[in-house]
Amino acid sequence: MLRFVAKRLWGGGLTLAALVxxxxxxxxxxxxxxxxxxxxxxxxxxxxxxEAFHLDEPVWQQFGRWLWGLAHLDLGPSxxxxxYSVNDIIASGLPWSLTIGFWAIVVASLVGIALGIAGALRRxxxxxxxxxxxxxxxxxxxxFVIGPLAQAFFALRLGWVPVGGIAGxxxxxxxxxxxxxxPNIAYISRLTRSSMIEVxxxxxxxxxxxxxxxxxxxxxxxxxxxxxxxxxxYLGPATAAIITGSILIETIFAVPGIGRHFVDAALNRxxxxxMGITILYGGLVIVANIATDLVRGWIDPRVRHD
Amino acid sequence: xxxxxxxxxxxSTFQLQLRRFAANRLAMASVVILLLIVVLCFLGPYAxxxxxxxxxxxxxxxxxxFSSPHLFGTDDFGRDLLVRVMEGGQVSLTIGFLGALTAxxxxxxxxxxxxxVGGRTDRIMMAxxxxxxxxxxxxxxxxxxxxxxxxxxxxxxxxxxxxxxTPAVIVRAQAQSLARREFVEAARAGGMTGSGIxxxxxxxxxxxxxxxYGSLLVPEVILSESFLSFLGIxxxxxxxxxxxxxxxxxxxxxxxxxxxxxxxxLLAAVLFCLNFIADGLRxxxxxxxx
Numbered sequence: 001m002l003r004f005v006a007k008r009l010w011g012g013g014l015t016l017a018a019l020v021x022x023x024x025x026x027x028x029x030x031x032x033x034x035x036x037x038x039x040x041x042x043x044x045x046x047x048x049x050x051e052a053f054h055l056d057e058p059v060w061q062q063f064g065r066w067l068w069g070l071a072h073l074d075l076g077p078s079x080x081x082x083x084y085s086v087n088d089i090i091a092s093g094l095p096w097s098l099t100i101g102f103w104a105i106v107v108a109s110l111v112g113i114a115l116g117i118a119g120a121l122r123r124x125x126x127x128x129x130x131x132x133x134x135x136x137x138x139x140x141x142x143x144f145v146i147g148p149l150a151q152a153f154f155a156l157r158l159g160w161v162p163v164g165g166i167a168g169x170x171x172x173x174x175x176x177x178x179x180x181x182x183p184n185i186a187y188i189s190r191l192t193r194s195s196m197i198e199v200x201x202x203x204x205x206x207x208x209x210x211x212x213x214x215x216x217x218x219x220x221x222x223x224x225x226x227x228x229x230x231x232x233x234y235l236g237p238a239t240a241a242i243i244t245g246s247i248l249i250e251t252i253f254a255v256p257g258i259g260r261h262f263v264d265a266a267l268n269r270x271x272x273x274x275m276g277i278t279i280l281y282g283g284l285v286i287v288a289n290i291a292t293d294l295v296r297g298w299i300d301p302r303v304r305h306d
Numbered sequence: 307x308x309x310x311x312x313x314x315x316x317x318s319t320f321q322l323q324l325r326r327f328a329a330n331r332l333a334m335a336s337v338v339i340l341l342l343i344v345v346l347c348f349l350g351p352y353a354x355x356x357x358x359x360x361x362x363x364x365x366x367x368x369x370x371x372f373s374s375p376h377l378f379g380t381d382d383f384g385r386d387l388l389v390r391v392m393e394g395g396q397v398s399l400t401i402g403f404l405g406a407l408t409a410x411x412x413x414x415x416x417x418x419x420x421x422x423v424g425g426r427t428d429r430i431m432m433a434x435x436x437x438x439x440x441x442x443x444x445x446x447x448x449x450x451x452x453x454x455x456x457x458x459x460x461x462x463x464x465x466x467x468x469x470x471x472t473p474a475v476i477v478r479a480q481a482q483s484l485a486r487r488e489f490v491e492a493a494r495a496g497g498m499t500g501s502g503i504x505x506x507x508x509x510x511x512x513x514x515x516x517x518x519y520g521s522l523l524v525p526e527v528i529l530s531e532s533f534l535s536f537l538g539i540x541x542x543x544x545x546x547x548x549x550x551x552x553x554x555x556x557x558x559x560x561x562x563x564x565x566x567x568x569x570x571x572l573l574a575a576v577l578f579c580l581n582f583i584a585d586g587l588r589x590x591x592x593x594x595x596x
Contacts, residue, residue, distance in 0.1 A: 026453050030449075
């Protein structure tokens with residue numbers, strides 16, 4: 001067990017190192033620079049700015065400087081938002097992104113599992129049909145089509161919630177969370193349904209029913225445990241999917257999270273900010289994957305960690 | 307004893323699978339609708355005397371009006387919406403199919419080599435895949451989009467580079483189990499070279515797996531294209547793609563949903579069809595599922 005964790009952490013560390021290195025050098029290789037979009041500035045001023053951000057140094061030296069800062073938990077100054085450090089920007093944006101992402105996963109798991117169970121227990125019934133429809137819609141209609149449509153309908157037409165931003169508090173976050181959850185509801189309900197159907201055919205389920213256990217208790221005690229394993233395995237990849245989705249959601253709903261910052265930073269060649277968010281996202285995905293594997297091994301004795 | 311002389315006409319596995327697919331109504335309907343959309347996008351623009359980049363100053367932000375020259379109206383620049391959506395569809399569909407084909411091709415060859423050769427080569431090749439798999443997809447695709455400098459080719463390269471991993475992993479597993487089979491052993495004993503075995507025995511036997519998973523790649527590539535174009539990293543104005551048309555539509559949605567609904571609806575329709583086709587192919591070709 002401990003060996004498994006150590007091995008996975010080592011692998012995750014290697015992946016993160018590769019990601020960070022690749023990101024750093026690819027960003028420098030990409031055409032343009034942090035100050036190339038500015039209005040015309042004299043070469044002297046530009047040279048001064050470049051020097052202030054150490055952009056005049058050789059690239060490997062800049063990388064060393066960045067690593068040194070990272071070792072001290074200092075991700076450097078943002079080149080776009082003057083007077084703000086990357087740490088500041090992440091500290092202000094991360095809570096929003098985490099709130100939306102966390103609740104999206106919670107909603108997706110609860111609704112997805114419920115729909116999947118309902119569908120599997122009453123195959124080809126009304127609830128199965130509903131779950132199937134939501135599943136197909138969630139998978140086939142992209143977030144950036146559903147999101148604006150939801151805004152147009154629930155915010156502009158009905159006026160139930162704000163169109164975007166964060167001024168409305170929780171009210172403003174409902175729509176982003178639901179839209180972000182939708183594709184994952186689709187995946188999770190499909191996974192739950194098919195694994196439920198499989199488990200319902202197992203001998204131990206028939207045994208439980210035969211010895212007189214009620215339908216409800218059989219499902220809760222015996223079926224669910226087996227049926228939820230693939231769903232738990234999906235939670236690792238779901239984290240990556242939520243990150244991808246949150247970039248869109250934050251753009252559509254004008255939420256000042258780090259996803260929106262990431263795209264803006266990439267487009268404006270804000271090297272330190274891109275690096276900061278990259279290492280955060282990379283770490284998050286890796287930790288989520290390892291945690292998923294651990295939980296899986298804890299619940300399912302067939303998954304061996306050696 | 308059954309009468310052997312009147313045995314049913316022999317059908318190959320492939321023919322059986324095709325029949326099973328053809329019997330799936332949802333999948334067949336999807337094929338027809340998808341073909342109609344493809345024909346509409348590629349031939350439709352010829353029915354109009356203007357292109358999607360021609361601004362018509364007499365009809366700026368015109369609404370839907372089937373009696374005017376601009377059936378579904380125009381955008382803020384007076385450009386015909388329908389023609390732009392069709393032209394954008396050409397870009398999105400072309401990138402989707404070519405991208406899936408390229409990413410699939412790279413993945414298949416990579417995976418087949420790793421799985422068949424095995425040993426140290428396999429370990430090194432798959433370690434590289436595992437590292438790339440650990441990268442959050444968005445970061446990789448945005449970075450590569452930036453590196454190649456925007457535009458159609460850059461977008462294509464970025465998407466292909468991020469999506470060849472899954473086919474590689476799947477084909478490797480298939481090739482690994484095939485490499486241990488007797489007929490491969492026999493071919494080797496008969497003096498066939500490694501690459502000969504790879505191309506005549508391993509790859510053809512991966513066909514149905516590749517078909518099933520490859521069909522899932524197409525919607526994924528189309529989605530990636532529109533995702534990036536929506537964020538402003540992919541196809542840029544004035545060239546149209548479904549992604550940047552949807553983005554424009556989003557900006558105008560408080561006044562006019564038409565600009566969002568037409569490209570968004572068409573994109574959703576294509577994704578629906580592709581998903582149903584992929585499901586149908588899986589049911590028909592993959593005996594492990596179901």
